[in-house]
Amino acid sequence: DQQVKQNSPSLSVQEGRISILNCDYTNSMFDYFLWYKKYPAEGPTFLISISSIKDKNEDGRFTVFLNKSAKHLSLHIVPSQPGDSAVYFCAASARGNQFYFGTGTSLTVIP
Amino acid sequence: EAQVTQNPRYLITVTGKKLTVTCSQNMNHEYMSWYRQDPGLGLRQIYYSMNVEVTDKGDVPEGYKVSRKEKRNFPLILESPSPNQTSLYFCASSLGQPSPLHFGNGTRLTVT
Numbered sequence: 107d108q109q110v111k112q113n114s115p116s117l118s119v120q121e122g123r124i125s126i127l128n129c130d131y132t133n134s135m136f137d138y139f140l141w142y143k144k145y146p147a148e149g150p151t152f153l154i155s156i157s158s159i160k161d162k163n164e165d166g167r168f169t170v171f172l173n174k175s176a177k178h179l180s181l182h183i184v185p186s187q188p189g190d191s192a193v194y195f196c197a198a199s200a201r202g203n204q205f206y207f208g209t210g211t212s213l214t215v216i217p
Numbered sequence: 218e219a220q221v222t223q224n225p226r227y228l229i230t231v232t233g234k235k236l237t238v239t240c241s242q243n244m245n246h247e248y249m250s251w252y253r254q255d256p257g258l259g260l261r262q263i264y265y266s267m268n269v270e271v272t273d274k275g276d277v278p279e280g281y282k283v284s285r286k287e288k289r290n291f292p293l294i295l296e297s298p299s300p301n302q303t304s305l306y307f308c309a310s311s312l313g314q315p316s317p318l319h320f321g322n323g324t325r326l327t328v329t
């Protein structure tokens with residue numbers, strides 16, 4: 107059973123606009139959440155993380171929001187750039203042992 | 218340069234022929250793990266290791282073995298590969314407890 111879900115396989119956004127990628131999880135024991143970006147023929151690259159004691163974390167154009175009551179995580183990219191076009195994975199962990207990944211959302215930023 | 222190195226990048230083999238995919242990290246990370254990526258299933262954890270000589274099963278360990286004799290190396294062993302193990306494999310490492318995973322560039326395995 108998938109403990110981390112990304113229900114949108116793909117997303118298209120105009121350059122300069124906001125990209126919002128969503129992720130839901132089922133395990134209330136998860137206390138650490140991450141977003142990764144993946145280009146073809148490369149390994150996933152870490153973008154941003156958040157611990158369960160926070161509800162928001164920002165790093166430049168990237169902001170992650172955590173809603174623990176809804177078991178929902180989102181990644182906002184503002185402004186979106188063509189180089190952001192990639193597959194984005196969310197991941198979750200309980201105490202840093204096993205990591206569970208979603209199935210990914212393919213983001214296309216249209217110039 | 219800090220990195221996780223996997224070898225080989227591509228491997229085609231036949232059913233039943235034992236193979237090893239190597240993984241090495243130069244960041245002195247405590248934690249290492251292996252994942253497989255399949256279409257529609259995302260990344261699924263095969264095995265992980267919290268430290269030298271300590272390994273644990275992930276979600277899909279059947280048909281795989283690992284060892285952690287040294288901190289920097291974490292090889293993935295397929296004793297008798299089968300076609301359902303055709304996949305894209307990633308090794309990752311982290312400082313642990315918790316911290317982000319750093320991934321290698323992947324090994325595309327095809328078992329015929």
